[in-house]
Amino acid sequence: MQNQTSPLILTFGVADPVGTIGIQADLASFAAMGCHGLSVITAILISDTTQIEDSQVIDADWVADQARVILEDMPVAAFKVSGVGSIENVSVIAEIVSDYPDIPLILDPFISAMPDQGLDSEDLLIAIRELLIPQTTVLLASAVELARLAETWREPSTDDTMAVDAMRVIEMGCEYLFVTGTPSDMHDVANTL
Numbered sequence: 057m058q059n060q061t062s063p064l065i066l067t068f069g070v071a072d073p074v075g076t077i078g079i080q081a082d083l084a085s086f087a088a089m090g091c092h093g094l095s096v097i098t099a100i101l102i103s104d105t106t107q108i109e110d111s112q113v114i115d116a117d118w119v120a121d122q123a124r125v126i127l128e129d130m131p132v133a134a135f136k137v138s139g140v141g142s143i144e145n146v147s148v149i150a151e152i153v154s155d156y157p158d159i160p161l162i163l164d165p166f167i168s169a170m171p172d173q174g175l176d177s178e179d180l181l182i183a184i185r186e187l188l189i190p191q192t193t194v195l196l197a198s199a200v201e202l203a204r205l206a207e208t209w210r211e212p213s214t215d216d217t218m219a220v221d222a223m224r225v226i227e228m229g230c231e232y233l234f235v236t237g238t239p240s241d242m243h244d245v246a247n248t249l
Contacts, residue, residue, distance in 0.1 A: 062092040063133035066126060068119070068149050070099045070111065070139035077166060078139055094132065096122040098149075099141035116144035123152050136162045143183045150187035160193040163230075165201065181208045190229035198237045 065086050070078035079095045086093035098119055102110040119141075126132075135153050140146050153161050165184050185208050189195060197205065199218060206221040218235065225233050236247045 062090055064094055064130050065091045065134050065136060066094045066096065066123065066132045067136040068096045068098055068123070068138070068140065068145075069136070070101050070141065071097050072101050072103060072108075074103055074105055076105070082136060082138065091133070094126050094130065096126070098145050099139060111141065113141040113145070116142065116148045119145050120148045120152065123149075127152070127156070132156075132159060134160045134162060136164065137188060138164045138166045140165070140180070140184070143180055146180065146183040146187055150191065153188075153191055157191075161188070161191050162194045162196065163188055163192040164196040165205075178208060181205055185209070185228065189225060192230040194232045194234060195225060195230045196234045196236070199235055200237070202233075202235055 065082075067079060067082040067086075069082060072078040072080055075081060075084070078101065079097060083093040083095065096119055097114055099111045099113045101108050102112075135156070137149055137153075140149060153159070163184075165188075181204065185205060202218065202221055202225070206217065206224065209224065210217070210221075222233050222235065232249060234247065234249050
């Protein structure tokens with residue numbers, strides 16, 4: 057009888073002391089789905105159950121070294137990218153995943169929960185848009201996050217631009233877009249692929 061090995065999923069994300077987001081949440085989700093999670097820490101959060109107070113970004117060289125050592129040793133079935141921490145980390149992660157074009161990339165940038173980075177916030181979104189979205193198999197974003205991301209290529213709008221914004225993401229090279237928290241005709245909230 058042959059041993060069945062669990063699929064290995066490499067996740068890039070933040071370390072959250074509460075465990076509700078980031079690496080800890082990913083590892084729990086992967087285990088629940090029968091996968092084994094491998095982790096690359098991009099930032100360390102100071103948070104509680106109500107908010108994220110601050111974060112300490114991990115140097116991009118450390119992010120690269122964490123991932124490269126794992127990838128030289130183990131065959132991963134998928135990549136997941138969530139909180140990246142910095143523009144430099146986006147760049148290094150994009151370079152790493154580009155070396156493995158046949159491995160699916162799930163991108164959940166989780167931009168709405170992270171502390172505001174002032175002027176760097178838009179630059180971070182632009183880096184995600186230009187470097188990661190074209191390599192993404194599935195982008196997971198809330199309706200609010202999609203709108204924030206869309207404001208990197210269009211002016212802010214009060215019109216319903218979700219369908220147009222979604223098509224733009226697909227045109228950028230993302231294979232699938234999963235939008236959570238979309239308004240529906242029944243005054244409920246829906247999730248749309």
